[in-house]
Amino acid sequence: SRTLRLAVIPGDGIGQEVVAEGLKVLTAVLPSDVKLETAEYDLGARRYHATGETLSDETLASLKEHDAILLGAIGDPSVPSGVLERGLLLKLRFAFDHYVNLRPGKLLPGAKSPLAGHQPDSASPTRPEIDFVVVREGTEGPYVGNGGSLRTGTAQEVATEVSLNTAFGIERVVRDAFRRAAARPRKKLTLVHKNNVLVHAGHLWARIFQQVAAEYPEVSTDYLHVDAATIFFVTQPERFDVIVTDNLFGDILTDLAAAVTGGIGLAASGNINPSGAYPSMFEPVHGSAPDIAGQGKADPTATVLSVAMLLEHLGYAAEAARVEAAVAADLAERGPDARSTSQVGDALAARVSG
């Protein structure tokens, strides 16, 4: 019998509620010979206020002893902006070398898009299929935390933010994106950057991209500036297959991707260390939504889809597919009545075990 050692970080706000449903579905879908061992970590705003800890070396070392991490959401208005983001969320991504930040942009049957051309009940019954995945670099770029300020707080203040980009870091994520593109039916990879303005970083991305492309003649490639890419996201999202891009552009594009594929309530993500040297971490793209926390109003679907990504990553492809199918079926049959967080979780758990 196998064991799945899962670290769970429910976090703040709705994080607690949605993670509970994610675990419900995970338990329901796992083969009976797999033993699920979970260890819960109390991290986030409450812990920070109580102890001053965002993420200690001890906690990091303990988290490392797991096969994967499931995270709910981190953040609360009571904590100054940046403290938990830099001290916990990004610290985890950097410490565990999560260089592939994987974010699917898939309009599931039944999901509602705000785009007129993608209405389920539009004149044309076969809406164009939106099914792409963004491979966002996760350990470099403007996210490295290399910045500072001079004459802080005065009228003479100067503040900098440095984007750091390495051939090493870009090559590994570009390679990962080509592998994913080669394994998909359409075999298409789009590089997104802003190489007409950020010429140094942009030309490095372009050079590495071209270099790796030579090894994947079966993958067709193109390039878009990030500003132009946002236009295609709303006018022709079906044109995309795999997108590879830098950390900041990926952050922006994947929220937009979520918006056009059914909303942030459905957007899943994986912070992946492909080498396996560190556990990968799966989390919904949405935040802690303190305004609706504790009321059973949060949609746990993004967390459940993140669980599907976790299963896929750990080699449980059939189980991952069952979770995704359950979500698609649930979305297609959703009535007008609001259901509670646990009702959605129960429905999905029933579907995957049924």
Place this chain on the structure above:
Amino acid sequence: SRTLRLAVIPGDGIGQEVVAEGLKVLTAVLPSDVKLETAEYDLGARRYHATGETLSDETLASLKEHDAILLGAIGDPSVPSGVLERGLLLKLRFAFDHYVNLRPGKLLPGAKSPLAGHQPDSASPTRPEIDFVVVREGTEGPYVGNGGSLRTGTAQEVATEVSLNTAFGIERVVRDAFRRAAARPRKKLTLVHKNNVLVHAGHLWARIFQQVAAEYPEVSTDYLHVDAATIFFVTQPERFDVIVTDNLFGDILTDLAAAVTGGIGLAASGNINPSGAYPSMFEPVHGSAPDIAGQGKADPTATVLSVAMLLEHLGYAAEAARVEAAVAADLAERGPDARSTSQVGDALAARVSG
């Protein structure tokens, strides 16, 4: 009698064609006592190939002797990415201290939005009005050209891009945005940044924003991370009134704004030096579109709307309003048949003089 000394940079690709129509409409709308003096500048890809010049000090000095600049589009695939952008377009914006890059996001009656909730013929006949304006900082941030690379071209390459932000530079653009917000009916200003990750620049923006806000108690304010802002652009664009943001975020958001308010064929912009020390420059947001250049297929409307912004900036408010009304009427009555670039220009010129 007054004189309007206009420098004209048609540039590359469709730039030539759309600028001709912009001038046609400008000539038609100007009061008869205003003498229009235009000086055309041959800049862009052709000039670069012929002479190696992107923008010389002499040309800059000559451009400076005008009341305003009208630019078509710059760029051609034959020129390496970045050369004309950095050496001409951005050089102009920096040299003439165009710190307010103004970009309206207005869904004109008759314009088509890709958003389902904003269809002219949707079930609800009164679609929510999208009418915001983005005040994009134009002379700082990641656009300053402060970057470099080490071990260029090797597997050990490291490339940097530095975002430079000053209290001085932020305050003047934030102040401009508050002034604009205070003058609009809804009096709402949204700051967009990413201050949970880019903490140094982000906190400087937030501090200055709060400081200036205290002088404008009548303006209501809020803050959005750039990723969240993209979501609202497609789910609830009517929530925005004035947006102020950094150079790069503004670049991305305004292409997205163009997409949701009728497309890049309608998106106008002004690169403004509010002090008047330098001429301001007006240009469509779209590029040179070499694939359709010279065929009379380009829609000159974005250039015509940029002419309206130019008129507004130079104090011809009534004329600006007439141009905008002409465009709205033209859009509302557009039939299914494609019209040529000059047909659209002729129609608009007839409307403003009629």
